[in-house]
Amino acid sequence: MRAVRTVIRWLLGFIVLFLVVSLAFNALTYFNFNFHYGFLKLKQAAIATGFYLPAYYSHVLAAGLILVLGLFQLRTSISLRWRRLHRFLGKCYAYGILFFAAPGGLVMSFFINRGPGVLISFILQSVCWFAFTALAIRAIKHGKFEEHGQWMWRSYALTFAAVTLRLYVFLFTSSYDMSAPEAYGIIAWLSWTINLFAVEIYLRLKSSLMP
Structure with missing residues (x-):
């Protein structure tokens, strides 16, 4: 049973690493x-304002790096082993x-023409991320390590929401019209709230198992 759990853990780790590195390399192409x-071909009107590009590059290029880090x-x-490197x-x-990433994402939120639901989701995500x-x-x-x-x-x-957002879009494109504000709005919210929910469960389980 332990061997099965180890295999599953390594498999999940490989999948997550693959998704993260793939998205990071995609960010580097910009x-x-x-x-x-x-x-950017779709955002020419936003680019013309002069505000979008600085925010875009700050967000995307930084996010690609911090996803891996x-x-x-x-x-x-x-x-524990390499503390200086960790710091x-x-x-x-x-x-x-x-x-870079959070302020850039916040500014970009105001140029997403997907309705108020998507706007609120991305603004709240950026604020919480920061x-x-x-x-x-x-x-x-303050020395509070835990x-x-x-x-x-x-x-x-919230960093990993960059991965889950694209994953959900890929999974649901065949069944739903992603150009509809309602459909994209649901995915925008799920992309980071489910991640937070999963982390809270993990932290509570970890805390309950500690002596």
Whole structure:
């Protein structure tokens, strides 16, 4: 039974790593700074305002990096064995969110023409993402290691929403019209609330098993 759990854990880990790295590499393709490349072809009106591109590059390029960094930061074995590396990567992850990814995502939210439900979802997600990461920094500065870890898990739940959003869109495109604000709105909310719910369950189970 233990062997089966180990295989399942490694399989899930591989799937998550594959999804994260794939999305991170996709983000790096935007380093060509071609304003008509990929997704940006659809946002020419937003680009014309002068506000969208700085927010877009801040969000997308930083998010690609912190997706990978956060995944390794949550590994307890790494944080205990290589503490200096853990601190350095943790600062890159946290400040990448606070100064680039979250503010960029917040500004981008106002250029998504998918209805008020989607707008509120992405604004709230960006605010929570910033807040959870800031609380993680605050906790570690006060020596509250367990609390720091909990807030980092919540922060990464929102970071990982970049993966789950695209996964849900892929899964439901064949059954629902993703151009409809209602359909996309549901997926926008589910992409990060389910992640947070799963993390809260994990943290509670972990806390209950601790002596």
